[in-house]
Amino acid sequence: TQLLEQSPQFLSIQEGENLTVYCNSSSVFSSLQWYRQEPGEGPVLLVTVVTGGEVKKLKRLTFQFGDARKDSSLHITAAQPGDTGLYLCAGGMKTSYDKVIFGPGTSLSVIP
Amino acid sequence: EAGVAQSPRYKIIEKRQSVAFWCNPISGHATLYWYQQILGQGPKLLIQFQNNGVVDDSQLPKDRFSAERLKGVDSTLKIQPAKLEDSAVYLCASSSARPLHFGNGTRLTVT
Numbered sequence: 001t002q003l004l005e006q007s008p009q010f011l012s013i014q015e016g017e018n019l020t021v022y023c024n025s026s027s028v029f030s031s032l033q034w035y036r037q038e039p040g041e042g043p044v045l046l047v048t049v050v051t052g053g054e055v056k057k058l059k060r061l062t063f064q065f066g067d068a069r070k071d072s073s074l075h076i077t078a079a080q081p082g083d084t085g086l087y088l089c090a091g092g093m094k095t096s097y098d099k100v101i102f103g104p105g106t107s108l109s110v111i112p
Numbered sequence: 113e114a115g116v117a118q119s120p121r122y123k124i125i126e127k128r129q130s131v132a133f134w135c136n137p138i139s140g141h142a143t144l145y146w147y148q149q150i151l152g153q154g155p156k157l158l159i160q161f162q163n164n165g166v167v168d169d170s171q172l173p174k175d176r177f178s179a180e181r182l183k184g185v186d187s188t189l190k191i192q193p194a195k196l197e198d199s200a201v202y203l204c205a206s207s208s209a210r211p212l213h214f215g216n217g218t219r220l221t222v223t
Contacts, residue, residue: 006154033211042116042203042214043155088154092210097167098143100212102154 003027004091004103012109016078021106023072023089031092032065032072033100036085043088046074079110114138116215118204124221130192133218137186137206144181145212146189147203155203161187194222 004025013019023032031050035043047056049065049072056063060083062075076083086105093099117136125131137144142163147155158177160168163184172179176195181187191198199222205212 004154031210041216042205043212044214045211048211090212097160097162098207098210099160099168100145100210101157102147104154105152107152 004089004101006087006089006103006106008106009104010107010109012111013079015080015110015112019076019079019108021074021076021087021108023074023103025070025091027091027093028069029091030069030094032069033090033092034063034072034074035088035090035102037088037105038085043086076108079108081110081112084108084110116204116206116213118202118215118218120218121216122219122221124223125194127196127222128193130190131194131220132188132190133202133204133220135187135189135204135215137204138208138213141206141208141213142184143207144187145205145207146179146187147205149201149203149217151200158189158202191220194220196222198222 007022033048034046037043047063052067052069054065060077064073086107088105089103090100119134144161146158148158149155158172159179161181164181179189201217201219203217205214
């Protein structure tokens with residue numbers, strides 16, 4: 001059974017602070033995606049990483065895929081209230097079809 | 113491009129009643145997913161279609177849930193009869209390869 005774990009589950013920080021969210025699994029993924037979900041809306045893709053060791057930057061967000069393609073991290077620099085939301089990692093598995101499983105999410109609250 | 117459309121946005125029913133949700137994916141997307149998201153948790157895949165065929169329904173409670181995708185376009189998900197634990201947001205997503213594009217979901221409350 002493929003399982004994705006995320007930590008921390010909840011995070012409440014002051015505006016301007018830095019934070020890191022982790023996504024871990026015992027399974028190897030062909031790709032890993034990060035989504036952000038705001039209340040009342042569906043998840044929206046932030047980034048996809050596909051190569052072990054890959055690092056991608058999106059403004060103040062830095063994403064890294066582990067060398068073994070089993071884990072990933074999301075680092076936010078100088079968090080802003082607009083970063084508030086549920087951050088979900090999702091692992092892609094190449095089977096006979098395109099399978100995507102989601103982690104439980106990290107709920108981030110950035111206080112002004 | 114138009115996004116994934118879902119309706120209704122909210123539904124309140126009593127336990128043992130039936131309910132149906134509708135999803136219209138992005139035009140041209142062959143893959144359609146139904147996820148269940150319980151408050152505070154990540155989405156859990158219920159069923160995945162490739163065109164109009166089912167490729168994964170391993171976590172669909174088949175004694176009460178059913179889904180169909182006619183002509184490989186829009187899809188309906190039905191629950192009959194509903195239980196209290198079915199209270200959740202039901203998300204539809206579509207893709208052409210990755211990533212997934214989600215609708216805004218249907219929030220179901222079973223009382």
